[in-house]
Amino acid sequence: MRFSIRHYPLKTRMVLILGLIALLQTGALGLFALHHLSQSLQEQMGERALHVAKTIAAMPQIINAVDARDSSELQPLASLLARTSQARFVVIGDADGLRLAHPMPERLGLSMSEDDDDVLSPTLHQGLAQVTRAEGSLGRSMRARAPIWSIDGNRIIGIVSVGYLLDSVEALVDRYRLTLALVILAAFAFSVLTAIWFAGHFKKAIFGLEPEEIGRLFQERDATLQSVREGIIAINSQGQITTVNQAACRMLSLPQHTALIGTPIQQLFPDTRMLEVLTSDTPQFDQEVRVGDLQLIVNRLPLHQGNKVTGVVSSFRRKDELDLLSRKLTRIRQYADSLRSQAHEYSNKLHTIAGLIQIGATDEALNLIGQETRDHQALIHLLVEAVPDPILAGCLLGKYNRARELGLMLTIDPDSQMRDLPPELPREKLVSIIGNLLDNAFEATLSHGSTQPVITLSMTDLGDDLIFEIEDQGPGIPAETQQQIFAKGVTSKSEPGHGLGLHLVSTQLEQLGGTLTIEPGTSAGTRITIYIPKHPGGMHG
Incomplete structure (x- = not known):
């Protein structure tokens, strides 16, 4: 099974990643520090050994004893110098590299080349002082060799080798290595605690979501934005x-x-x-x-x-998309109102006719059927001849049935004519204006309790304007309040939801470039006349 860190929650991932980073960083820095420390200690040890070797090689007592090849004097002197300088050994040889002084007496007289012949040659033959690290007879050591010159300084008469074993360096590095391990563990623990705190804070900032969930939500959000x-x-x-x-x-x-x-x-x-x-x-x-x-x-x-x-x-x-939708809704509402009114009206008529038949008044039932048929036929004939536009005709037919349902009579002037409706005139605005004015006329007539509940409508398309005149039998509108009734929310009714119809009429009429006048009715009530230009921007009365 393949390991994938994505399978873990964000908090676990952050702990693992930050902990691993801290472990790698402190480990790498620690290894570099240990290596640098070891190199520095060895260099310091080499410099010290070289300084001691040169100092011993310049001592007159050493020069005279080497020149005389006096091992009995050199042996205790070398031991003393080794202890004094805290060196692991001090070895003294003659010009041929034979040991004259050595910590191990059994090696006296043997050649120093068994330790490192390549280093002896430059020191004995060229007089070069050198520092080397080598595995000698006494173990791994950092050693320095210096030539011993004669008193007159004309010839090399011997060699001094001073060594410090590397065991002390390694022991010191081991102590630092333990300290480093503790530092690494502390850094790892600190990183884990920091990761836990930061992950909790970060998760809170992103509402507890995982990165994959955020990515998916971003894709969904982008797809949603692009699809609307x-x-x-x-x-x-x-x-x-x-x-x-x-x-x-x-x-x-x-x-x-x-x-x-x-x-x-x-x-x-x-x-x-x-x-x-x-x-x-x-x-x-x-x-x-x-x-x-x-x-x-x-x-x-x-x-x-x-x-x-x-x-x-x-x-x-x-806006034209919203207007199209509004137009469709207006048509549906007009058709629904028309069907509802017709259904209610015919339901009442059918109940009346059924009652007349049940009591045996067949002649009255036939007269009522004939009257109903004649009234509707006359209205339909008038609408077909005078108003060929189906939307406006349907609106008027619906309002006629609504008036009958309310116990009112909507009378359309037989001389009316509305055939020249411009194609670009928004029908939904036209029927909204006419419908709201008729509804207002119905309510005004009903509220006044007129003995002649008749609402008259006349219309003409002669000239440059479409003219609609609606007259009710209501209480009338005082001249001082005529302008206020078109403000939004202004109404004479106490029920909520009123005060919008006449405001809508005023707004839509203004959009069509039309005007409106209010006058007293012929006998009572109010006559409202609206003028809608056939071509907006032209002159109209």
């Missing part, structure tokens, strides 16, 4: 881009997203409000922004680390 249809751009506290997905690059015609990382956001978008969010720490939602030819809906949120704002993320989508 919304554009996403994030900046750090310096205003530099840290994240941008492919949807943002495609939407804004930016370079490859990886090339934008680190770019100041103002370099790409000088008028960006992301820096405003960065300094104010206030999120911004559903802001309409124009970038070139694009109209975007933008959200901006600050990013926090503790109590500090560390960046801003902005998500945005093209």
Whole structure:
């Protein structure tokens, strides 16, 4: 089975790695220190041996005894000098390299070349003092040899060899080696404790996740960012881009997203409000922004680390996509309202007809069926002739049924005509305006308790404007409050959820470039007239 450190948790890995690094570092440094110490001690021992050897070779007593080949004098003198200088041995030989003094008396008279002939020659023949490390008759030693010159200094009459055994060096190195082992163990223990503390702190900072989990989460996050249809751009506290997905690059015609990382956001978008969010720490939602030819809906949120704002993320989508979705939802809602109203209305009619049949009033039941058929046929015929647009026609048919359901009558002027609807006019905004005004007219009429609960609608497409006129039988709107009713949240009702319809009408009408007037009704109530230009920017009444 192959060993892999990735199988272990991050804490174990950090302990192993830091401990191993400390072990290798202290071990390598220790070996280097021991080697350097051994070399230094041997060099110092060699220099000392050389100094002692030269000193002995220059002593007149030694020179005279060597010249006379007097071993009896040299032997005790060499022993004394060895003890005095703390040398392991002092060996003295004549000009031929024969021992005249030696710690082992049985070796007197024997040649010193048995220890090292290559070193004797330069010393005896050339007068060179040398330091060598060799295995001699007394063991491994650091020895120094110096020539003994005659009194007149004209000839070499002998040689002095002073040696210090390396056992003391090795013993000293052994003591340091033990100290080094203890230091290595202490460093290893310190590294392990440090690794445990640091790993715990690091794990806390990364929410207890393993590196592989972080990598997987990063890949998931990147895949998520690249898969969403919304554009996403994030900046750090310096205003530099840290994240941008492919949807943002495609939407804004930016370079490859990886090339934008680190770019100041103002370099790409000088008028960006992301820096405003960065300094104010206030999120911004559903802001309409124009970038070139694009109209975007933008959200901006600050990013926090503790109590500090560390960046801003902005998500945005093209407004025309949201408008398309809104258009589809508006159509579905209009169809649903129309079907619900028709189902409720016909359910009431069917119950009434069933009751008439049960009591035997068949003639009244037939009259009611005929009246219902005639009313719907007349309305459908009018809508087909006057309003060929299916969305607007469906909206009006739904509101007609809703009025019947509420006990009201929605009357459409038979002279109405709305055939010239511009193709570019957003149908969802048009039906939203008409639908909200009719709903408001229904509520006003019901709340007033009018004896003639009739709401009238007339429309014309003659000229440059589309004109819709809606008149109710409500209590009317005082002139001093006519402008206030279009403010968001303003309503005469106490129930929550009101006060949005007329505000929406005002907003959408402004987007279409239209206007609105409020007048008293013919007999009572209020008449609201709206003017929507067929071509925005043109003149309209």
